[in-house]
Amino acid sequence: MILIKNIKLLVQVQEKTVKIAAGSRMAELPVLKDAFLYIRDGVIMDYGEMASIEDSAFYNEFTGNGTETVDASGRLVFPSFCDSHTHVVFAGSREIEYIDKIKGLSYEEIAKRGGGILNSARLLQRTSEDSLYEQAMRRINEIMMLGTGAVEIKSGYGLTPEDEIKMLRVIRRIKDTTPMIIRSTFLGAHAVPAEYKKRQSEYVDIVVNEMIPRVAGEGLADYIDVFCDRGFFTVEETERILEAGQKHGLRGKIHANELDFSGGIQTGVKYNALSVDHLEFTGEDEIEKLLESGTMPTLLPGAAFFLGMDYPPARKMIDAGLPVALASDYNPGSSPSGNMQFVMSLGCIKLRMLPEEVINASTINGAYAMGVDEKAGSITKGHVANIFITKEIPGYEFMPYSYGSDHIDKVILKGRIITGQF
Numbered sequence: 111m112i113l114i115k116n117i118k119l120l121v122q123v124q125e126k127t128v129k130i131a132a133g134s135r136m137a138e139l140p141v142l143k144d145a146f147l148y149i150r151d152g153v154i155m156d157y158g159e160m161a162s163i164e165d166s167a168f169y170n171e172f173t174g175n176g177t178e179t180v181d182a183s184g185r186l187v188f189p190s191f192c193d194s195h196t197h198v199v200f201a202g203s204r205e206i207e208y209i210d211k212i213k214g215l216s217y218e219e220i221a222k223r224g225g226g227i228l229n230s231a232r233l234l235q236r237t238s239e240d241s242l243y244e245q246a247m248r249r250i251n252e253i254m255m256l257g258t259g260a261v262e263i264k265s266g267y268g269l270t271p272e273d274e275i276k277m278l279r280v281i282r283r284i285k286d287t288t289p290m291i292i293r294s295t296f297l298g299a300h301a302v303p304a305e306y307k308k309r310q311s312e313y314v315d316i317v318v319n320e321m322i323p324r325v326a327g328e329g330l331a332d333y334i335d336v337f338c339d340r341g342f343f344t345v346e347e348t349e350r351i352l353e354a355g356q357k358h359g360l361r362g363k364i365h366a367n368e369l370d371f372s373g374g375i376q377t378g379v380k381y382n383a384l385s386v387d388h389l390e391f392t393g394e395d396e397i398e399k400l401l402e403s404g405t406m407p408t409l410l411p412g413a414a415f416f417l418g419m420d421y422p423p424a425r426k427m428i429d430a431g432l433p434v435a436l437a438s439d440y441n442p443g444s445s446p447s448g449n450m451q452f453v454m455s456l457g458c459i460k461l462r463m464l465p466e467e468v469i470n471a472s473t474i475n476g477a478y479a480m481g482v483d484e485k486a487g488s489i490t491k492g493h494v495a496n497i498f499i500t501k502e503i504p505g506y507e508f509m510p511y512s513y514g515s516d517h518i519d520k521v522i523l524k525g526r527i528i529t530g531q532f
């Protein structure tokens with residue numbers, strides 16, 4: 111049991127699970143000043159103002175032997191970030207391409223030369239499951255201490271049935287060995303392997319006929335993803351894959367409109383995807399379709415930042431009434447960082463979102479975008495106790511403002527203070 115006392119600001123307090131924060135509601139962030147928070151059995155049991163702490167139904171437990179008391183004077187408590195789009199299982203790194211980019215090559219040019227995703231796939235195919243797990247765990251440990259408490263992880267660097275399954279097994283092992291909330295997404299259609307270059311539809315056949323049934327049969331994925339964009343997979347191919355996924359109970363969460371007006375957003379909405387992600391190319395029609403849907407627009411400003419590309423029109427989307435989630439896209443090619451504190455800064459600086467909006471986008475809306483809104487994303491009684499305590503900072507606005515620094519002092523996941531590595 112943990113009692114956190116004298117919390118300067120308890121952030122994102124919601125009496126009941128709130129599924130999404132949309133439009134003008136994104137600028138509202140409920141906080142409690144001078145608060146306490148009580149955690150038992152890995153769950154948020156109670157919270158309130160210090161002035162009324164004696165009224166808590168659990169007050170008699172607060173002074174008991176089994177309760178550890180943490181004094182959070184001058185500090186803020188947040189629900190952990192829900193990072194709903196990552197590729198943290200990958201082999202090695204791609205700083206050589208980074209240098210090519212500095213010298214002037216574009217992301218698409220690098221991909222066409224056999225670099226990019228195919229480069230990571232070659233490496234991953236040669237890497238053992240154990241080594242992949244170890245490499246991924248270093249990243250998981252890193253983002254855990256940076257405030258992430260729930261993370262969605264995709265396959266997509268395997269590109270053969272065996273190697274895709276290998277990646278998904280690594281994700282399952284991460285789920286079994288860390289206190290993070292993990293969701294797994296099958297992304298067999300991330301890129302077309304070199305040997306299928308002129309026979310792309312044959313690769314799609316393999317995804318549909320071989321990979322999806324095996325992945326679903328072994329219960330290895332929660333969702334299905336397709337990179338629906340110029341130079342990658344077409345709308346028709348995406349539809350085929352999403353349909354096959356639906357038949358096996360896998361809901362879509364797709365990469366769309368990063369490189370062009372690809373039709374990916376409309377396709378995602380048509381198939382009731384849980385989220386459509388990237389969205390650098392979003393116009394009026396895309397916004398209209400999203401407004402009529404239950405699909406979460408998810409923005410990944412770390413990728414546009416790293417690639418030096420245009421940012422998605424977040425302001426337009428929110429002002430039109432849409433919700434927006436923010437995620438890191440942690441991957442070796444377009445966003446080699448999973449730091450959600452920095453993603454929030456980019457949200458403010460580059461997407462012109464308010465501090466309240468980036469916090470809602472990284473908590474409540476992120477939780478929705480990965481299907482964990484019933485248990486994460488807010489300080490709500492009954493939710494999993496995944497939270498963090500900041501260092502002494504003036505207010506929540508300071509977090510995105512003072513970019514590049516780590517503002518977190520203590521991380522608590524499933525009700526335990528996290529001190530070391532997993």
Ligand code: NIG
Pocket residue numbers: 226227230337365368413439441442443444445
């Ligand atoms: O989300 N856009 C497609 N996939 C990844 C990039 C993966 C890579 O380059 O390795 C992304 O940006």
Ligand code: FE
Pocket residue numbers: 195196197365439441
């Ligand atoms: Fe991605």
